[in-house]
Amino acid sequence: MTSSDLEIVVEDPTAPEADSPSVVDTRTIEIAVSLLLLALAVVLGYDNWRTGIAWDSTGPQPGYFPFYLSVILGGASLYGLVTTLVAHGAAAETFVSRAQLRRVLLVFVPTALFCLAMQYLGIYVASFVLIAGFMRLVGKIALWKSLLTAFLFTAIMFVTFDLAFDVIMPKGPLEAAFGY
C-alpha cells in the first residue's frame, strides 16, 4: 500500500495512549452495577409491595406486575453478582484507563455544565458557549472557526425549531432582550 492511495487522513493528537494505566477493572464495575441494580430492585419491590401486589375485585392490584419484575431484576442481578464473585481467577480486564477516563470526562463535564447553564441562559446561548468552547479548548481549533461554527449551528437550530417548527425551547435573558 503506497501512501498515494491514501487521500483522507485525520490525525488524533490527543488520543488516549494504549499503555495508560487502568483506573478500574471491569470486574469491579460489574460487581458495583449488580449491587446497584439489586438495591434498585429491593427499593422498587418494596414500593410496589406497599402499593399492593394482591388481587382485589377488579383484578390484580397496580403493584402486582412491577413487583414480580422487581423480583426478576433482583434475581438476575444476584446471579450476576454471584457469578462475577465466583469467577475470581479471571484476568483483570480494564474497564477504563486513565487516559480514556480523562477524554470521557472532557466531554462529560462540559455536557453536564451545559445542562446546568441551559436552565439560566436558555438553550441557544448555552449551545453557543458549549460548541465554541469545546472546539477551541478541547479540539484546539482556530478561534474564528469555532465561533463561526457555533454561531451558525445555533442560528440554524433557532430558525428550525423556534421559527419553522414552533418547538418551544428554554430561553434566557438574551432571547428576552430580543423580545422572544
Place this chain on the structure above:
Amino acid sequence: MEAFGLLLHGFAVLMTWKILLLMMVGLVLGIFVGVLPGLGGPNGVAILLPLTFAMDPTSAIVMLSCIYWGALFGGAITSILFNIPGEAWSVATTFDGYPMAQQGKAAEALTAAFTSSFIGSLVAVLLITFLSPTISSFALKFGPPEFFAVYLLTFCSFVGLGREAKHKTVISMALGLLIAGVGMDTVSGTLRMTFGSTDLLRGINFLVAVIGLFGISEILLTMEERLALRGHAAKISLRVVLSVWKDLPKYWATLLRSSFIGCWLGITPGGAIAASFMGYNLAKRFSKDPESFGKGRIEGVFAPETAAHASGTAALLPMLALGIPGSGTAAILLGGLMVWGLNPGPLLFVEHKDFVWGLIASMYLGNVVGLVLVLTTVPIFASILRVPFAAVAPMIVVSCAIGAYAIQNAMFDIWLMLGFGVAGYVFKKIGIPLAPFTLALVLGSRAEDAFRLAMIGSGGSVGIFWSNGLVGAITTLAITLLFWPVIDKVFTGIGQVLRPARAQIIGPVKVSRVPRQSSTE
C-alpha cells in the same frame, strides 16, 4: 392483488413535493449520521425524532425511515474506505470490502455494497408488502391473552436467542419494563414508583431514555477511542457501476441466500448483526474457493450487506403488523408512532391506510433514491470524516438536549437524559445489551395492560395463556425459546453421543469477541 392496489395508493400519497423533499432530507441526514463516527441508525433516528413532532404522521415516518435507510447505506462507506464499521452489522463488510479498497477497487466494493443493500431491502419490502396485511388481519382476532403471549414471545426470544449473557439480557429487559411502569398506572390511576416526586408523575419518557442511552453514551464511548483514521478516497464512475451490475446475475445464489437469512433473522428480534455474519459465513461455506474470502472478494461484500439490509428492513414487518418492533431502531420508530398519536398494532392497517401504505411505498422509493444518491455522492460524504470530532461532539450533545427537552418541555428530562447517558455507557462496556431495554420500555405498558386484562378475564388463572390452540402454541413457543440454550445443549449432547464423528457444531454464527458459552471443546 389487493396489496398491489393499496401500494399504488401509497405511492399516490407520497407524490407531493413536500414528502419527496423530506425524503431527500432524511436520506442525506441518514447517510451523514451513518458516516460520522459515534452515530448510527438508532442514534440518528432518536436524535432527529424531535424534528418530526410538528409534522403529520405520514411525513414524519417517511422522513425518519429514510434517515434509517440512509444510515444503513452510510455505514458501508466507512467500512469499505476506512475499515471502520459504523455499525456492528457492518463488521462483516470490512472483511472483504477494505481489502478491495486497498487493491484500488474501492469503487467496485462500494457499488457492490450499495447494490446488495438495495437488493436486500427490496426483498424484505416485498415480503412486508404481501405478508403484513395478512398477518395484521389475522392479528385483529387477537384478544389480550394472545397479545400478551406475543409480547412474551418477543421478550423470550431475546433472552433465548441473544448472544449476550442471559442474565444480562434479563436485567436489561426487567429494568426496561419497570421504568415503563413508573408514574400513573393506566388502569387504576394509582401512582407507582414515584417516591413522591412530581417530576416522576409523568413517567419516564421512552424517547428521553433512548436519546440518553444511544446519543450521549455513544459520544462518551467514541471519545475513548483513538479517532485518527486514514482511508481511501473513491469516486464511482458509471462504467464501474455498470460492470458490477453486469456481473450481478453470477451471484444470484449468494444474494438470494443472504436475503432469505436476513428476512428470517430480521423478523425475530435483534437479528441484523447475526444476519450479516451468517450471510458472510454461508457464502464462504458454499463457495468453490473459500480461501479467497477475506482477501478482497466481491462476494464477501455482497453476502453480508444483503443480509444486513434485508434484516434491518424486515424488522419493520412485526412493527407494522403487530406493533412489536424487531430491532432497536424499529422500537424507536414505534415510539415515534405514539408521539404522533397513532396506536401501533394490527388496527393500523385498517384505521390508517394512508400512513401504512405511504410508509411501505416510501421504502421502495427511499431505497431507489438512496441508491442513486450514495452512488453519486460518495466523495462528498467520505470527506465528512475530515470534520474533527471536537466539532461534531458538542453539536450532537446540543441536538440530544433539544430532542430530550422538546418531548415534554421539561428540564427534568435533560437530567434524565444525562443519567441514561452514563447508564448506557456503563451498560455497553460491561455487556448489558440495550436493545431489549429499548424494546421493554416501548412495549412495557401495553404488555402489562394485556396481561392484566387477560388475568381479569380469566379470574386470575394463568391457564388463560393455554386456553385455546393459538394462544397455547404462542406461549409454549415463547417458553421453548426462553430455554432454547438449554434445549440446544441437550440436543447437541445427544447428537454427539450418537454420532461422535460429526462433533463440529453448525450452530448460530460465532461473532467476533463474544465467545459462545456452550462451545466447550
